[in-house]
Amino acid sequence: MLDVSCLMLATMSPELQKQHEDMNAYNMIQNLKEIYEGQARQERYETSKALFQCKMSEGSPVGAHVIKMMGYIQTLDKLGFSLKDELATDVILQSLPDSFKPFVLNFNMNEINKTLPQLLGMLRTAGSDLKKNGSKSILMIRETKGKKKAKSKGNGKSKPKRKDALKPEKGISKEAKCFYCEKSGLWKRNCPLYLEEVKKSKANGASFSGTTKEKDSG
Known part of the structure; x- marks a missing residue:
């Protein structure tokens, strides 16, 4: 116990050493809990609040959003309030916008079990697919409008061409x-x-x- 007490004192700042130099290892631990437990509880409250209220806005990068939530989850784990992978996955999926509803539905129906880094990779792929499909649909609309305009111009010039066709060339x-x-x-x-x-x-x-x-x- 004396060796543990000396080791604990050696790792403390000078102010804490003065407070704990007459205590044994057990009393040091209890006193440190009383000092820092309230601060840790407040930090845990703020971190959990930020995690559960985190919502991704439509069109923003999904990778940065998931990485931020994973940081909150790791902070809670260090504070002694760890979330299991299944609960952490549900919290992340619930924070996604409506455009990811097909992904979430397929994920839950197939009961896919992935770690948080693996889920991050899947969401990045899904996000890139959504961007590609959106750009293609806009392109199709533009091409259709262009074809309609070209067709209308051709119909306006059809009658003069028929009259000219009746005239012999030679x-x-x-x-x-x-x-x-x-x-x-x-x-x-x-x-x-x-x-x-x-x-x-x-x-x-x-x-x-x-x-x-x-x-x-x-």
Whole structure:
């Protein structure tokens, strides 16, 4: 006991040595508990309060959040108030935002047992996956909007293209055949017989369809 008392005194500050130099080892321990027990209780209260009220905000890094909570848990362990791994895991999972609900549901349904460092690695992976999926969905929306705009522009120019397509590029081909007089080498719109019939129909106020049957019957 004398050797233990000397060893304890050697590790104390000069102020504490003066207070305990006439005590044995047992009395030293009891006196130190009375001095520091109240301080340790207050520290334990503040640490446990910070741990159980710790909540992760949406979009913040999950790794830094979990490491901070693990620090609180280690401090409580040093103060003599250790949490078991299962309870510590539940406290961390309950502090996560709504975006991690699928992860928490899968974790509990499969009854996964992991240490706190292993849980930290899993949450970091889940957090990176959430960021990737979010960026892809935004990209898809932007691409869809771009396609709609391009389509609308194409529809606005479709009518002029159809009118231009009716015009021959290199004059009338020798193989071209008039649909009215059935002669080769001219178009219906340039056919003299067709143009003459149109003038007559306008003068008489009658309708004229311009088919070969009407021409023959006339």
